[in-house]
Every structure is written in structure tokens, then in C-alpha cells.
Amino acid sequence: MRVIVIGAGVIGVTSAFYLQRAGHQVTVLEQHRAAAQETSYANAGQISPGYAAPWAAPGIPLKAMKWLLQDHSPLRIHPQSDAFQWQWLAKMLANCTLDAYQRNKNRMVPLAEYSRDQLKLLREQTQIQYEGRTLGTLQIFRQAKQLENGRRDAELLAQMGVAHQLLDRNGIIEAEPALAHIADQLVGALRLPNDETGDCQLFTQQLAQLAASEGAVFRFASSALNLRTQKGRIHEVLVAGETLQADAVVIAAGCASRQLAQQLGLDLPVYPVKGYSITVPLTNVNAAPCSTVMDETYKIALTRFDQRLRVGGMAELAGYNKNINPRRIATLKMVAQSLFPQAGDLTQAQPWAGLRPMTPDGTPLIGATSIGNLWLNTGHGTLGWTMACGSAKVLADLISGQRPEIPTEQLSLARYA
Ligand SMILES: Cc1cc2nc3c(=O)[nH]c(=O)nc-3n(C[C@H](O)[C@H](O)[C@H](O)COP(=O)(O)OP(=O)(O)OC[C@H]3O[C@@H](n4cnc5c(N)ncnc54)[C@H](O)[C@@H]3O)c2cc1C
Known part of the structure; x- marks a missing residue:
């Protein structure tokens, strides 16, 4: 054909x-x-079936209202005159029930797990190189409430047969030694050992x-x-x-x-949900993460490539524009500085913004x-x-x-x- x-x-x-x-x-x-x-072009580099879940989830409408008032917020909404933005938002909110969340997650996880298996097969068949790593991902919690939610996620993952580990401070340092300097500010982490990383572009x-x-x-x-x-x-x-x-x-x-x-x-x-990233040249690989670290407080992922650190996240509903807001870039730099202060040269960070093609579910x-x-x-x-x-x-x-x-x-x- x-x-x-x-x-x-x-x-x-x-x-x-x-x-x-x-x-x-x-x-x-x-x-x-x-x-x-x-x-x-420059996404956060996570191949993460373990986190395959819709953004539309129970409790999100309330959380979203709190985020909108926060400095360094993971979410921004810039109202547009375009009716589609509001229709899409209404559909997304309608998906924030427990039933809808479970139905949508049950569609996403099998596809994401199948996808990771297909990627593995493709790697074996083609030897394709993309600065990939198979060292899992680590979601770190700074607050007790986040850890409690992490425990609930772990129960869901267990039901779906997805491998995972809840880690204490020692476990965090074992998984990501470069986090030792900040471990006393962390209350725990959820590790997904079968997740992978790599440069999508x-x-x-x-x-x-x-x-x-x-x-x-x-x-x-x-x-x-x-x-x-x-x-x-x-x-x-x-x-x-x-x-x-x-x-x-x-x-x-x-x-x-x-x-x-x-x-x-x-x-x-399909609505464009803007996200941001910076790509930072590494100057000290021992002070960098081994894989992806996801900071739950800011919903920002930091992913290790060979000689670069990719830091990405955030969601802005602002139509189709890809303008780079310097305040978002400052937040990404702040999180990188807080977690991996010695890893790279932030003055050389390459900023980027991209539009996620998102469905409401x-x-x-x-x-x-x-x-x-x-x-x-x-x-x-x-x-x-x-x-x-x-x-x-x-x-x-x-x-x-x-x-x-x-x-x-x-x-x-x-x-x-
Ligand atoms: C900040 C950020 C972080 C992210 N992190 C992750 C992550 O860690 N893990 C993950 O899994 N996903 C992540 N994503 C999401 C992921 O990057 C996207 O889901 C994915 O790149 C979408 O790919 P795509 O091919 O559908 O779209 P695109 O990459 O946008 O490709 C669409 C292509 O179509 C072309 N095109 C459009 N119209 C036409 C036309 N009329 N004729 C010819 N060509 C056309 C465009 O030029 C473009 O090249 C992230 C996204 C962002 C923004």
C-alpha cells in the first residue's frame, strides 16, 4: 500500500x-x-510507563486553583478568545472523576508498557543510539503529603503489576548519589526501575x-x-x-x-499545552543524576543525557504561541540549582518551549x-x-x-x- x-x-x-x-x-x-x-525537539527525555496517567485526575481542580496562585507554579492558564480552549478545559474537568481517571489510566498504561517493550525490541534489532539509559526514574517528595500520595500511587502500581520501590533517604542516595547533599530535605521517593530515558530528538x-x-x-x-x-x-x-x-x-x-x-x-x-525545558552542559558528571529525577513539588523532571542535563516540565494553556517566558526558565534553573548545584553550567542553559498535543482524557x-x-x-x-x-x-x-x-x-x- x-x-x-x-x-x-x-x-x-x-x-x-x-x-x-x-x-x-x-x-x-x-x-x-x-x-x-x-x-x-527538547522534551524531558522520560520513557515512563510507570507514570502513564492522565493529568485529569480526582483532586486536580482544587490543586489547580492552588497552583494558579503559587510562585514557581507548574500550571498557568492564559484565557484566550478561542472557544476551543474553554470547551477543551470543560472536557478535561469532566474527566477528573475517579471512574474516568481509572478508565483513562487503564487505556494508557498498557499502551505505554507495550511501547517500552517495542522500543527495547527496536534497540535490539537496529542498535539505534540516542543517549538512552535503562536506569529507571525517581520521583522525590519534599513533603509528607506527597509521600502519602506516593504510597497510594504505589498501591495502584502494584494492582497493575508495574514494578516500583518506595525509598527512604538512604535508598534515595543509593539510587541517585548526587542527591546526598539535599537528602535531609526529602521525606521519601518512589522509584520505577523499569522506566527509561533518552534524547527524543x-x-x-x-x-x-x-x-x-x-x-x-x-x-x-x-x-x-x-x-x-x-x-x-x-x-x-x-x-x-x-x-x-x-x-x-x-x-x-x-x-x-x-x-x-x-x-x-x-x-x-487536541489542545496545545505549552511546556518548557532547558538543556545544560555538564561540567561535573559525578554531581549529576544517573537517570531521571522528578521533583514532585514543582513537577519538573531532570534527565541525564551523556554530557547534558535536560530539565523540563510545566503546563501553560495559552493557545498556539511558543514564546519563552523568562520566569518559567528561572524556575527550571532554580530547581536544577537546588537538586544538582555542581552538575552543570546554568549560564549556558539552552531554553526551549514546546506544545504538547493533549486530549482531555x-x-x-x-x-x-x-x-x-x-x-x-x-x-x-x-x-x-x-x-x-x-x-x-x-x-x-x-x-x-x-x-x-x-x-x-x-x-x-x-x-x-
Ligand atoms: C516540556 C515538555 C516535556 C516533555 N517531556 C516528555 C517526556 O519526558 N516523556 C514523554 O514521553 N513525552 C514528553 N513530552 C511530550 C512529547 O514531547 C510529545 O508528546 C511528542 O513530542 C509529540 O510528538 P508528535 O510527533 O505528535 O508531535 P511533534 O513532535 O510536534 O511533530 C509533529 C510534526 O508535524 C509537522 N507538521 C505539522 N503540520 C504539518 C503539515 N501540514 N505538513 C507537514 N508537516 C506538518 C510538524 O512540523 C512536526 O514536525 C514533553 C513535552 C514537553 C513540551
């Missing part, structure tokens, strides 16, 4: 790779001159090269402008004056997926649509790097008429019908 994939972020590139391996003839359209120039670009070497065609600096339908199917994809034909089209365009689908009368509930949109040959792989929100390989593999199976290895019925757009 000839398949056009729109978007060369981590989701589009993994889709292209698995589709190519399934025997299809794949063309990827990407508006930028290289892969992973948008949200997959590097992975995406390496995988794009691999897919290209196996026959996939990457057309960079090529925007998909229009998707034309005939008899309920995509008939042509318009790219700068040229029309392309395909048997199947996949929208994997991150936050732009909504606008592309809108042309076709499809309403994708936290679960991505993967699968068929009401348009015969149009498929979706988008809306991965906070977990696109974590869920990429699994999402792409199930999409390739569905397009190839194969039965996916995990349930996918609840992943498609139909759940919003």
Missing part, C-alpha cells in the same frame, strides 16, 4: 518506520527541513535515517496544505502546487493535527476515522516519547489488517463521538 504520513515528529517517524517494515511504500511529509523540530532523527535507508521517502520542507476527499476517502494530498495520491493517509502532525482534520469535518480534541487518538483511508496517530500529550513505538506498531498493524497485540478499540477518535 502507498501510505502518506503527515509529520516527522517522534510519532510520525515511528509510524513511518513500522509501516515501512510492514511492507508498505511510505512517504513522510514534514514542513520543516529536518525531523523533530517541534514538540519532539536524537532518536527521531536516527530512526528517520533508518527508515529512509529501508526505503521510506522523507519530503522535508513540504507542508501538507489540503486533503481532498472523493467518495468518502482521501483522494489527493496537496503539497505546494503538487498533488500526491496514496492508498492511506496518516495524520501525525502533533498540535497541527486538529487544523488538518478540521478541513475534513473531523473535530479532534490524556489518551492519544490512534486508529481509523470516518473517512475511509484516513488514520490518526496523534494527541499523545505528556507521553509522546513514552508511547511512540507502541502507538506506531499498533497503527501499522491496523493499517495492514493485522490484529494489534494490545486492545485498541478505546484509542480511536470514536470514543469522542
Whole structure:
């Protein structure tokens, strides 16, 4: 089959790779001159099935109100004149019940775990290098209340069969020796030993090269402008004056997926939730984390790459702008300084902001649509790097008429019908 994939972020590139391996003839359209120039550019680097959970959770509305009043808050809402922002927020709030949380988590965890297993297989098959580590992640608690919530999370993880350890101060120092200087300010931690880390941009670009070497065609600096339908199917994809034909089209365009689908009368509930990161060159690797440390107080993740520290997090609902607010960058630097003061040169930190393509229920949109040959792989929100390989593999199976290895019925757009 000839398949056009729109978007060369981590989701589009993994889709292209698995589709190519399934025997299809794949063309990827990407508006930028290289892969992973948008949200997959500088994320927090966590491959974290253990934290696969929707942001919409019981207690979040109250917490959100408190956060909005805090300095160094993990959340900001800038009201827009765009009705979609309010509709999306209303849908997200409706997902903050216990029932909805459990239903959404039960959709996300199997996909995230499957994805980590697919990534492992891919590594074995291709030897792909992306500054990856398999040393788990460590969520640290500064307050007793956080530890109590951590215990509750641990019970949930036990029910779902996800490996985890609750650590005291000694355990924290054993897992991340560079935290010894601040251990007396921590009350405990939750470690997820099977989580992984790595540079998502590097992975995406390496995988794009691999897919290209196996026959996939990457057309960079090529925007998909229009998707034309005939008899309920995509008939042509318009790219700068040229029309392309395909048997199947996949929208994997991150936050732009909504606008592309809108042309076709499809309403994708994918809102851009802005996050920030800094990338810091390491000057003393012994004073740096070994893997990811997640500071629960600020909801900021600090991830070790070979010679760099990536510090990322925060959520801003502020429409599609990617402006960098210096106050957010100051918060990231403050947390890095507090946890790993000797690790790197913060004056050389590279700031970045990206837009997470988020659905109100936290679960991505993967699968068929009401348009015969149009498929979706988008809306991965906070977990696109974590869920990429699994999402792409199930999409390739569905397009190839194969039965996916995990349930996918609840992943498609139909759940919003
Ligand atoms: C601060 C921050 C930290 C994060 N940390 C983590 C983390 O630790 N772990 C994790 O799992 N996830 C994390 N995420 C989320 C993750 O980065 C995203 O879910 C993921 O990158 C989304 O990938 P994507 O391919 O869907 O979108 P993108 O990477 O945005 O790719 C979409 C691509 O489509 C292209 N495109 C759009 N429209 C068109 C068009 N019309 N024609 C051609 N091309 C088009 C764009 O140029 C872009 O390259 C984080 C996100 C942020 C912002």
C-alpha cells in the first residue's frame, strides 16, 4: 500500500518506520527541513510507563486553583478568545472523576508498557543510539503529603503489576548519589526501575535515517496544505502546487493535527499545552543524576543525557504561541540549582518551549476515522516519547489488517463521538 504520513515528529517517524517494515511504500511529509523540530525537539527525555496517567485526575481542580496562585507554579492558564480552549478545559474537568481517571489510566498504561517493550525490541534489532539509559526514574517528595500520595500511587502500581520501590533517604542516595547533599530535605521517593530515558530528538532523527535507508521517502520542507476527499476517502494530498495520491493517509502532525482534520469535518480534541525545558552542559558528571529525577513539588523532571542535563516540565494553556517566558526558565534553573548545584553550567542553559498535543482524557487518538483511508496517530500529550513505538506498531498493524497485540478499540477518535 502507498501510505502518506503527515509529520516527522517522534510519532510520525515511528509510524513511518513500522509501516515501512510492514511492507508498505511510505512517504513522510514534514514542513520543516529536518525531523523533530517541534514538540519532539527538547522534551524531558522520560520513557515512563510507570507514570502513564492522565493529568485529569480526582483532586486536580482544587490543586489547580492552588497552583494558579503559587510562585514557581507548574500550571498557568492564559484565557484566550478561542472557544476551543474553554470547551477543551470543560472536557478535561469532566474527566477528573475517579471512574474516568481509572478508565483513562487503564487505556494508557498498557499502551505505554507495550511501547517500552517495542522500543527495547527496536534497540535490539537496529542498535539505534540516542543517549538512552535503562536506569529507571525517581520521583522525590519534599513533603509528607506527597509521600502519602506516593504510597497510594504505589498501591495502584502494584494492582497493575508495574514494578516500583518506595525509598527512604538512604535508598534515595543509593539510587541517585548526587542527591546526598539535599537528602535531609526529602521525606521519601518512589522509584520505577523499569522506566527509561533518552534524547527524543536524537532518536527521531536516527530512526528517520533508518527508515529512509529501508526505503521510506522523507519530503522535508513540504507542508501538507489540503486533503481532498472523493467518495468518502482521501483522494489527493496537496503539497505546494503538487498533488500526491496514496492508498492511506496518516495524520501525525502533533498540535497541527486538529487544523488538518478540521478541513475534513473531523473535530479532534487536541489542545496545545505549552511546556518548557532547558538543556545544560555538564561540567561535573559525578554531581549529576544517573537517570531521571522528578521533583514532585514543582513537577519538573531532570534527565541525564551523556554530557547534558535536560530539565523540563510545566503546563501553560495559552493557545498556539511558543514564546519563552523568562520566569518559567528561572524556575527550571532554580530547581536544577537546588537538586544538582555542581552538575552543570546554568549560564549556558539552552531554553526551549514546546506544545504538547493533549486530549482531555490524556489518551492519544490512534486508529481509523470516518473517512475511509484516513488514520490518526496523534494527541499523545505528556507521553509522546513514552508511547511512540507502541502507538506506531499498533497503527501499522491496523493499517495492514493485522490484529494489534494490545486492545485498541478505546484509542480511536470514536470514543469522542
Ligand atoms: C516540556 C515538555 C516535556 C516533555 N517531556 C516528555 C517526556 O519526558 N516523556 C514523554 O514521553 N513525552 C514528553 N513530552 C511530550 C512529547 O514531547 C510529545 O508528546 C511528542 O513530542 C509529540 O510528538 P508528535 O510527533 O505528535 O508531535 P511533534 O513532535 O510536534 O511533530 C509533529 C510534526 O508535524 C509537522 N507538521 C505539522 N503540520 C504539518 C503539515 N501540514 N505538513 C507537514 N508537516 C506538518 C510538524 O512540523 C512536526 O514536525 C514533553 C513535552 C514537553 C513540551
